[in-house]
Amino acid sequence: MISTEEALQLVLASASKLDPENVATTQAIGRVLAEDIFADRQMPPFDRVTMDGIAICFASYQDETTLFPIEAVGPAGAPQLTLKDASYCIEIMTGASLPKGTDTVVRYEDLDKSEAGVRILKPVRKGQNIHWKGSDHSENSILLKAGLEIKAIDINVLATVGKSSVNVMKSPKVAVISSGDELVDIDHTPAEYQIRKSNVHMISARLNQLGVESKCFHFKDKEEEIFSEMTTILDQYDVLVMSGGVSKGKFDFIPEVLDRIGFKKGFHKVAQRPGKPFWFGTKEEKTVFAFPGNPVSTLACFQKYFLPWLEKTTGQVFPILKVVLSEDVLFKPSLTYYAQAFIEQKSDGRFYATVSHGNGSGDIVNPSSMHGFLEFPPEKELFKAGEIFDFRPFYPIYK
Ligand code: AMP
Ligand code: MG
Numbered sequence: 473m474i475s476t477e478e479a480l481q482l483v484l485a486s487a488s489k490l491d492p493e494n495v496a497t498t499q500a501i502g503r504v505l506a507e508d509i510f511a512d513r514q515m516p517p518f519d520r521v522t523m524d525g526i527a528i529c530f531a532s533y534q535d536e537t538t539l540f541p542i543e544a545v546g547p548a549g550a551p552q553l554t555l556k557d558a559s560y561c562i563e564i565m566t567g568a569s570l571p572k573g574t575d576t577v578v579r580y581e582d583l584d585k586s587e588a589g590v591r592i593l594k595p596v597r598k599g600q601n602i603h604w605k606g607s608d609h610s611e612n613s614i615l616l617k618a619g620l621e622i623k624a625i626d627i628n629v630l631a632t633v634g635k636s637s638v639n640v641m642k643s644p645k646v647a648v649i650s651s652g653d654e655l656v657d658i659d660h661t662p663a664e665y666q667i668r669k670s671n672v673h674m675i676s677a678r679l680n681q682l683g684v685e686s687k688c689f690h691f692k693d694k695e696e697e698i699f700s701e702m703t704t705i706l707d708q709y710d711v712l713v714m715s716g717g718v719s720k721g722k723f724d725f726i727p728e729v730l731d732r733i734g735f736k737k738g739f740h741k742v743a744q745r746p747g748k749p750f751w752f753g754t755k756e757e758k759t760v761f762a763f764p765g766n767p768v769s770t771l772a773c774f775q776k777y778f779l780p781w782l783e784k785t786t787g788q789v790f791p792i793l794k795v796v797l798s799e800d801v802l803f804k805p806s807l808t809y810y811a812q813a814f815i816e817q818k819s820d821g822r823f824y825a826t827v828s829h830g831n832g833s834g835d836i837v838n839p840s841s842m843h844g845f846l847e848f849p850p851e852k853e854l855f856k857a858g859e860i861f862d863f864r865p866f867y868p869i870y871k
Pocket of ligand 2: 651652653716717765
């Protein structure tokens with residue numbers, strides 16, 4: 473049986489980037505830029521007034537007794553005005569283009585306005601309250617680089633340079649497949665010996681959150697049916713994320729069928745808990761992650777293997793945090809142990825993780841009060857409070 477690290481290396485070796493695709497910028501959040509983004513003009517594109525007040529020619533200002541009669545009013549969104557008489561001022565609004573003949577803006581709060589004009593009450597610095605044309609970026613300079621995972625703040629930049637659509641790394645099309653005769657749909661009332669499918673919906677919801685298109689399918693535990701349905705699904709999907717049917721049971725047909733279809737097995741069974749019966753393989757451009765069916769096993773494998781594979785395929789980043797163990801943990805088998813844990817930040821600024829095992833890998837509810845998996849390596853049995861371990865969050869903890 474191979475180790476989790478060997479398994480991860482095999483999974484990553486099979487990952488390759490897909491061609492970029494063009495998507496609407498408003499839909500691009502969470503996707504990875506596949507092109508550099510350039511300034512379409514100088515930034516800012518004109519001398520932009522940053523305060524509501526008056527624009528003056530600084531040379532005309534002596535002291536607080538200087539009176540500036542108002543020559544005109546300049547709203548934002550109007551063509552640039554010109555100050556004709558340098559001893560006058562123009563009332564000017566935030567976002568307006570600085571009038572020709574002026575070089576300084578004084579905000580209303582620092583003015584005394586009367587019928588005759590405006591006096592300035594506070595000391596003035598030449599050039600104040602102006603965001604100068606081109607002072608942030610010159611035309612054609614690179615603003616965002618290919619490879620960046622697009623966040624809401626980046627959509628600002630895309631929009632400002634007029635990119636209504638953008639090239640992003642293509643995400644694979646994923647079929648999420650449950651298998652097992654004991655499983656019924658969410659809206660069915662299960663018989664006493666049945667359960668509802670749950671983990672496939674968890675996976676497909678998470679994929680949806682990551683901008684990855686997916687669809688759920690279900691296989692009965694019938695070898696020939698699995699064979700023909702899988703063949704059809706493979707025509708339309710790049711990746712199969714499966715759950716169930718990969719253990720030693722008499723009706724666990726998935727590995728056999730994958731073999732018959734011509735998949736090359738990367739490995740079957742990894743020295744870990746939960747998730748040991750994981751089967752992974754590829755056939756040309758197609759990839760199959762066949763996870764064991766218990767929801768916690770499925771989740772552990774998804775986090776450890778599928779997300780890094782997706783990271784290599786699309787460039788999306790799934791950080792692994794380093795956290796401090798808050799209490800001793802004993803785990804005797806020489807397997808990598810993925811323990812559910814919650815984390816909290818303490819006054820020393822570090823994150824501490826506390827393990828809550830729940831009732832094993834079939835306990836569907838326990839993960840909902842946890843934040844992610846701690847990874848305990850197989851070489852040791854006792855993991856001591858204060859030691860540092862990898863932590864894979866179930867979801868982006870900083871949203
Ligand atoms: P298997 O990996 O097929 O041996 O299934 C292991 C356990 O996980 C069994 O108790 C299944 O009933 C359960 N299981 C399998 N698939 C799912 C699923 N989609 N949702 C929830 N539980 C499942
Ligand atoms: Mg099964």
